[in-house]
Amino acid sequence: MKNPSQIARDFLAHGRSPTCSVIDMHGHYGPYAGIYFPRPYADGMLASMDRAGVLSIAFSGHAALVDPARGNPEVAAVVRAHPGRFYGYWAVDPLDRKLVEQEVARLPREPGFVGFKFHPDWHTYPITGADYAPALEYAQEHRLLVLSHSWGGSAYSRPGLFAEVARKYPQVQFLMGHAGYGEWDTAIAVAKEHGNVYLELTAASGVGGIIERFVTEAGAHKVLFGTDLPWFDPLYAIGCICFSRITDDDRRAILHRNAERLLAPFRPPEPTSG
Numbered sequence: 001m002k003n004p005s006q007i008a009r010d011f012l013a014h015g016r017s018p019t020c021s022v023i024d025m026h027g028h029y030g031p032y033a034g035i036y037f038p039r040p041y042a043d044g045m046l047a048s049m050d051r052a053g054v055l056s057i058a059f060s061g062h063a064a065l066v067d068p069a070r071g072n073p074e075v076a077a078v079v080r081a082h083p084g085r086f087y088g089y090w091a092v093d094p095l096d097r098k099l100v101e102q103e104v105a106r107l108p109r110e111p112g113f114v115g116f117k118f119h120p121d122w123h124t125y126p127i128t129g130a131d132y133a134p135a136l137e138y139a140q141e142h143r144l145l146v147l148s149h150s151w152g153g154s155a156y157s158r159p160g161l162f163a164e165v166a167r168k169y170p171q172v173q174f175l176m177g178h179a180g181y182g183e184w185d186t187a188i189a190v191a192k193e194h195g196n197v198y199l200e201l202t203a204a205s206g207v208g209g210i211i212e213r214f215v216t217e218a219g220a221h222k223v224l225f226g227t228d229l230p231w232f233d234p235l236y237a238i239g240c241i242c243f244s245r246i247t248d249d250d251r252r253a254i255l256h257r258n259a260e261r262l263l264a265p266f267r268p269p270e271p272t273s274g
Helices: 006-014 042-052 062-066 068-081 097-109 130-142 159-168 184-193 210-218 234-242 248-266
Strands: 022-029 054-061 086-091 113-118 145-151 173-181 197-200
Touching: 006 234, 006 248, 022 042, 022 068, 022 173, 022 234, 022 248, 042 054, 042 234, 054 062, 054 068, 054 145, 054 248, 062 068, 062 086, 068 086, 068 097, 086 097, 097 130, 113 130, 113 248, 130 145, 145 159, 159 173, 159 184, 159 197, 173 184, 184 197, 184 210, 210 248, 234 248
Parallel strands: 022 054, 054 086, 086 113, 113 145, 145 173, 173 197
Antiparallel strands: none
16 A cells, blocks of 8 residues: 555554544434434444544534424433533524524533534524624633534635634634535635634545645644534545545544544543542
């Protein structure tokens, strides 16, 4: 094999690397209308993760995008049952400002959540819209993460819109889900200019040469691994990183080090002995 990466060699030989753990910053939970997922619940997700050496996943619920009051508690139950393996994003629906305020008020009572999940295209509401403000103001105050769907050319989530919210909420770490798919130049420029914006690789990782571009132009420290599990198998996305023309230091940054830094404030306490 011509690839000099020891991490790639490990995955080819064993399906995982004993020296490079993986943290997935973009997952989902539960069934989704119109598609069959064989492993959409916690036990199946853990099986997929263990097979690929994925230590932890940060995720939101499919149901929470439609009905946050029902879906967010489902996610909370999984997070409570598997501390350290699952971290939660609290989903909000900006089409109901009162509901956003209610959901923000519920978040502090749930351990293991790292911030909010936005899906501007699902809700046909721009990430810059005023009704996201209660969630963003809370995230600003408590230095939380916001994982938001982003897509090139979208009126609701194109990469350029992230520059506006990143400037307004500098203490919020914005994970640009799908890395502004297709609008690569703007996504890279926004990530370079704003220290609190990251390029999350779900779906983007399979685009030829894009990982190399992100690493070269934005820096490996601004790129995060994600899969949309259970939509995509982790090993496919890991393979895209293993066989990109980057260094193993870059691979470690993308596969776990950047995520470890972002998740550090939210790690569950270590169990005490005796």
